[in-house]
Amino acid sequence: MINRIALYHIETLLWIARLGTFNAAAERLNTTQPSISARVRELENHLGFSLFRREGRRMLLTVKGREFAAQCEALWAQLETVLLATEAFSTATGIVKIGCGEIVAVESLPAFLSEIKRLMPNVTLEVEIDLTIHLRHKLEAGAIDFAFLVGPIDSPALEAAPIGTVEMKWLMGRELASRLSRSVDGGEVPDLPVWCLSRPSHLYQVMAESLRQSNLKRPVINTCNHVRTLIDVVASSGGMAILPELLVRDRIARGEFVPVPEMVADPIAFFAVVRKGENEPIVLEMLKRARDLRLG
Structure with a gap:
């Protein structure tokens, strides 16, 4: 069974669990919804139990699916950490979605993105400029990975690092x-x-x-x-x-x-923000770099 389950099966499972729909996972993984559905069917056939149940437009994990996804989440984080430790960030690949308000975008974002591209030249960055309230919802839902937001950040689902205040x-x-x-x-x-x-x-x-x-x-x-x-x-x-x-x-x-x-x-306080419990090494490195930013 083990050698019939590929890494893309696990990655697909985790992104559906994070984003809640097959379509959102397909967009995130740069593939199609039928391809995502096929991967889930293959994984469920290998495991012998259902991973998801539909509730309205969202796909929720079953009891067994929740347990399996939790185990895979920990293993996936360990795997990415090991691979990055071997290859270093200079060879890391992937797509990271970044949200930013316009004030930080004008003042600090260009230099920050230049630093990230110097560190991770093969990582694709997708930047979205929007209001904090919209970006916050997207970050909590897993539609973006990292954001610069206006504080205070009082959501238990988010982890924030202050980067300064603006008069x-x-x-x-x-x-x-x-x-x-x-x-x-x-x-x-x-x-x-x-x-x-x-x-x-x-x-x-x-x-x-x-x-x-x-x-x-x-x-x-x-x-x-x-x-x-x-x-x-x-x-x-x-x-x-x-x-x-x-x-x-x-x-x-x-x-x-x-x-x-x-x-x-x-004055308005700004923060670099990720989801609580974020374990993607690339995203965590971005948060680490963002802690050195000082607005103004």
């Missing part, structure tokens, strides 16, 4: 600030258009809390899902917004942005 500032464009200085007496901030990242973002929550503590009366809140565009809108005097200081530091120095009087915002 946030309420800013408006120079031209808008000049107009206000000529028309407003005493420094009171009138009802200006407010811009922010889209509602599911952590930055939207920071903005809402800051507005709650201010004396502004129900301002019109406009949203944009792209930080760079948001910065350009504010620079063109489209209103005011909470912006990451490290992304606009040079433009503040040039006078393109002016602080909004009496408006403050809390």
Whole structure:
């Protein structure tokens, strides 16, 4: 029986167990859903028992399947560790899916990816830029392997390493600030258009809390899902917004942005995150390298 079970059978089993569907496992392993189904049938025929049961769209492990998968998970991790110890990361192969928010993507991601490619030139990196809330769900579900996320990270399913905080500032464009200085007496901030990242973002929550503590009366809140565009809108005097200081530091120095009087915002903490109990040596090495990052 042993010599009729190939490594790809075990790898297929583990990815279905992690991702929950044959289609997701097929995408992850760069094959087709019929191929995944065939591998499962072959493995079940060799073992003599069913590994999965269907519940809606998801495939759940049976009682025996759960026990077998747990044993295989430990053996698979040991095998990968042994192979990497023999070959080193320079010859490692595979596909690693990385999620990242736009702030870290602009500030630190290029250098991080360059370092990873230098260390693991044969590993394929697939990078997805998205909001933390979406990336977090994908990481928990196993659809991505590693992510840079806004904290706090309070999920028992995730392990996080802090990489620094980003100061946030309420800013408006120079031209808008000049107009206000000529028309407003005493420094009171009138009802200006407010811009922010889209509602599911952590930055939207920071903005809402800051507005709650201010004396502004129900301002019109406009949203944009792209930080760079948001910065350009504010620079063109489209209103005011909470912006990451490290992304606009040079433009503040040039006078393109002016602080909004009496408006403050809390800094945002960022973390490198993997799933709790992650045992892929390549992913763990990425987490180790990410611990050395310092935003700003």
